[in-house]
Amino acid sequence: MTKKNTSTNTTASMEDAAVKGKGSAAETLFGGKAKPMFTGKLSPVKMALVGLLMVVLLLLPIYLQGMGEVLLLASFVLIGLYILLALGLNIIIGYAGMLDFGRMAFYAVGAYAAMILAIPLANLMGDNLSQFAFPFVLIGSGIVAAFVGYLLSLPVMRLRGDYLAIVTLGFGEIVRITIQNNPFNITNGLLGLPRSGDVLPWPPFFEWLRENVVLVMGNEFYFTVTRNVYWYYMILLVLIIAIIVVRRQDNSRLGRSWAAMREDEVAATAMGVNVTKAKTWAFVLGAFWGGAAGACFGFFQGSVSPEPFTFLNSVIVLAIVVIGGMGSIPGVLLGGVIIMGFPELVRWFAMNHLGGGGGDIGGQVANMRNLLLGLFMVIMMAVRTEGIIPMKPKLHKLYGKGKFGGTDGAADKAAEAAPSSKGGAN
């Protein structure tokens, strides 16, 4: 008796809710048919923007190299490398909500793995094919770094946020010092790799492109595929692949388990998320991109030595993610451009367009960069915790919207439609 009563009540209230829901802001903004949203897909406007950006990014080096603004072009290569690093870190910090202050450890592991793998692989492939060693080396060093990430994830599973930060910091230093101390004569200490006498294989098509592509227009414009140009495109390519892959992983079951873990670990595990596994994957996939960035860096530079893998550089990568927006890929891109690009831009401007005294200004700006970076991090945390471009909630276009209204038979249909429970009394 009571049951029946309340049953109709519920239906009524559900109808109420439905009526109310139709007027809600969320409905008109996201849920309505007028402007459908797809998980993992971009809206046409965004698509056009991305297309435009792509055109600019593809043509930019031709212009810069052609006009002789080479230093500026080279800065883009560095920016690209750091964005790649930050993308990996973003998986760990932004998606999974864990802290990693030792990003350089994976960068270093990747760079060294690339150096170690490349030479035997090139020899194996022979003179003609050795230029195609790079893609394999890239993936190989990513996997090596991912394995190191896996090893690191084993002991730190139980650690809370700030302890995790300090442990990863320590790990970063351990890796750097160990590389420096040349254990088992693998890393060649401070001299770095490759050892004298060994030469890295050329990356794919570089030799051909360099010799055959020349673009001349008048007296001013002279374009050839230099190392900077080549690596600009190569890193852009890796970056695009990375963004697609990372987005796909984020918009999946794994991505949801990261988000749940980040939001509330206890609730996530009670809802059946294997937190250990999710954390391990975050570390592994984050480390993979760190390693891939390291391989690009090693090949771009032609050799690696332990100097660049300092704590300060780990902090810069962290700042890119935090200031850009944790968990937001556009944020990371913007963060990278701002933090790596701005000082370079000022330095370039000072050196090239301010005449003789320009050099000093450039140096001062570079020093000021870290100062401003620190201040920026403090202010950002106080004013806009989520970064310049915050992470957006993932909106879905509903499949079954309106299928079951608040009608009388709703309960029965719902029961039918609901996935049959394994348990329960029959």
Place this chain on the structure above:
Amino acid sequence: MKSKLRFIVAAMLTLALCFALVACNGGDDTTSSAPADAPTDGKTTFAIGFGGPLTQGSVGFGQGALRATQLAVKQANESDQARDLNIEFRVVEADDQSDPTRAPVVANALVSERDLVGVVGHFNSAVTEPAGLVYNEAGVIQISYGSTRPDLTHMGRDNFFRTCATDALQGPTAAQSAWDLGFRSAALIDDSSTYGQGLVEAFTTKWIELGGEVLVEESTQQGQSDFGPVVTRIRAAGPDFVFFAGTGDATTGAGGLFARQLKDGGVEAPMVGGDGIQDQVFIDEAGATGAEGTIATKPGMPIEDMPEGAAFLQAYEAEFPGEAAGGFDAFAFDAANAIINAVFEVAADKGAAEVATPAGRRAIIEAVHNINFNGVTGPVSFDEFGDNNNAIITTFLVQDGEWIAHPEIHP
């Protein structure tokens, strides 16, 4: 949506490819015709690249060497040869900030200069190596004025030369000096820098050869400031002297701190080191008592003692009033002159238009291999690997809180 993105990307790639294909019409012809002769009074302009730390890192050394290069270029432009051949040189500077990561960046920037004939640089060995790879691939001559790491000339790059002496010479000289002073047992400390490790290796080889004994071997890390336990070990071992291969500055190698703590910890044995500690910073940080009696070797010699030193100093002072010429400036000056002389030679042989071509650049490298002229540091010529045949090393000693050049100069 997705197919649209694919389409855009594909269109972009096709566009870029078309660009490239249009551009590649026969490669070499275009390249050779490309270096448009800059139409300044019909003169052929050549760029001499300069690479070194100009804003960060070892700024003092970099700026000084840049001035020396500019001086060499200025003198060359005023010379009769330049007038006869209708040639003009200019300096293109690149700031590597002593940062290996920036090395390929700036090297690429220099290589992109179409009229580049050679590079004077870089200063730090860790920068010279990755930058050198770029010059090597581009077939451009590189002459370093300050990179003393021994293996740089043994990397199979025949375009690489240096005017300064290597640690491979400095280390043995230091070992010989120590042996001559009657020392027989050593404690070897390096600061875990490329420089320090190279130096200590060269030293050890010679020291063992002489019959010397090694009691303690240690490497300190950057950023460390407490060496108490190492001092304790040294005191326990009681060597005749402590060889410190590293720099003096506390923010890098901390040689000064080490010397101070040796004295504080009751070690009476003197410290011997390379050019890394031969500066005022070391004495400041070690304190007058800590530094007293320290011996250091240094490539080159005080400029005023060099064969052409007086003339160089005079010209330098006239060109850059108020700036004192530093230790590596003379090497940079000679490096620039080596390139300039080679360019004159090639230009006279093949004509000025051919100098900045791949063949011309090749010819410059060949010419430098056979060059022989009287530089500020003495006769300049290179051995088969590219090291200066006339490597000079001077021994210094701290007396009353100042570095004094030791009388014997080892060739």
Place this chain on the structure above:
Amino acid sequence: MAKTETQGYLMQAIDATIQFGGLRAVDSVNMNITAGTIVALIGPNGAGKTTFFNLLTGIYTPTEGEILFEGRSVSGKKSHVIADWGISRTFQNIRLFKNMTALENVMVGRHVRTSSGPFAATFRTPSFKREEKQIQEDSERWLEFVGLIEHANDLASSLPYGAQRRLEIARALATEPKLICLDEPAAGMNESESADLDELILRIRDELGITVFLIEHDMKVVMNLAEYIYVLDFGKLIAEGVPAEIQSNPAVIAAYLGEGGAEALVEERRKKKAAERGEEYKPLDTHGAPAGTMAEAVQTSDTAAAAPATAVMDSDGVVMVAADENKGE
């Protein structure tokens, strides 16, 4: 209810105990839950009810004894494994994933019944796409079931309180549990919301056939819904039985009313209610209080008039009153 009898019970606690330092938060609790029933766990604040839920869902491990689910011991099992077995829960202080949408919250619940990994996600395999579509469709149905489909793309934190409670239930249901543990689902709800909730809980059992195990302070809800009640006090099980038995159980009344008597308890409850409503708490007149509350209670509960009112708990109709009609499913 002998412990040796495993057949027919979905969940069994056998001497389940957990000790924090010197405190036995849950002390030798024995419990049997038959599949398809609605069982309530009640007791005063701090009696160890939530701790027992934590034991059951693997957040804590019993120090002694064990808890069997379908004959398997949950001791030492991770929470996500237990969720996989078919125990799901909500939390006393709502623990939604605040910065995710309602739909995504429920989709997380599907995690345990799906399997695609990072490689499938990277290459967007057909099976991945199929599964992803299935996850979303299923999740939409669960939202539909609790009446929140209109809020699918709203942030969980932006939902009203009652909706958040229901979303938590939807999320728990999405794991397709056999046993759903609801920790004070009616807390902070007003009368009509609470009535809706009663209905929802009944539907969970009747339509989905899921066994419901709930902790609740709102005695009206408990008496309306529960077919069997366990009472905890200071970690110990002090009574069990059908609602009528519990209402008349002297140990229960003593536990609730305690040594301080009815007044103290009434005051406490009123204080809590007042705080929930954001009103200022007004102490009751000491003399008139018990009688007054009794009278109010009788007025608010229509079924109470006929049944013998054994105890009175506070002035808001939260009463342990006989309501025989509620049982007998």
Place this chain on the structure above:
Amino acid sequence: MEFFLQLLVDGLTVGGLYALIALGFTMVYGILLMINFAHAEMFMTGGFIGYGMLNLFGNYTTIGIVSDALPFMSFLKSTQPFFTTTALGFIIMMILVFGTSAVLTGCLGMLIERFAYRPLRNSPRLCALISALGMSLFLQNFVLTFVGHRMVFPTPEFLANLDAINVFGYIFIAPIDMIIFCSALVLLFVLDRFVNKTKLGKAMRATAQDKDAAGLMGININSVIALTFFIGPALGAVAGTFFGMKYGIVTFNMGLFPGIKAFTAAVLGGIGNLRGAMLGGFLIGILEAMASGFVSISYRDVITFAVLILILIFRPGGLLGESVVEKV
């Protein structure tokens, strides 16, 4: 044996410095549950202020410059010999130098807390951590840009003339080491009494236990936290000035390594536990001395970091602390 004892002496001196820094970490963590990365920079700032003060009292050149700018300060010229050469003067100068350094750095610590951390008190802990890291970066580069990357500490003549203490004819204890060790012990003892015996100390402990409850009991949480952010940096500043006197220099980045080591010490002792931090500081100092004496100084930091990681994994509560169960 002598070798071992000498290493022990080395370790205890450095350990004293670590203990002083570790206290700042542990106090802040105890109350705000936050790793104050900027604390290492308090150590550095303290060192630089100490450098300035020592020059003001003991360096003729500096005094000359100061007197020219501020004529009323010219009395320093006449007091300089008294301060640098006599025992009494030396002690007075030390008190002035350390006092100023500690007070100024303490105030800086309070300022940082007020403007960088207080707005974040209710934000996720990640935010405070990143803010602290940013503050650390800022302070380091501020000093680098506007002060200098390195300052050479003057050694007062009185100290330079003291002979090293020689135990058993073998173990050398430099006078400054002796001063550091004794001062550290005294400061640690005073702080321990302060926290355990005084009313303010009780308020601090109460706040660390439960901020809200302490607030309800009438404790002004903000002042207690401010006090914590005064005491920690002040002790760090003392350590920084001692560092300068022992090693003869202060550098802009001198905080990083001692900072991490001190944090390790705090964790080793049980973070939040004052006596634990003191114990941890000395233990880490000794461990490092032994590691560099018996293994190699190049692996010293690796060993320390490895110890940190092992403690965090196997005994997150540290030696004297208790591990906390998260409430669900």
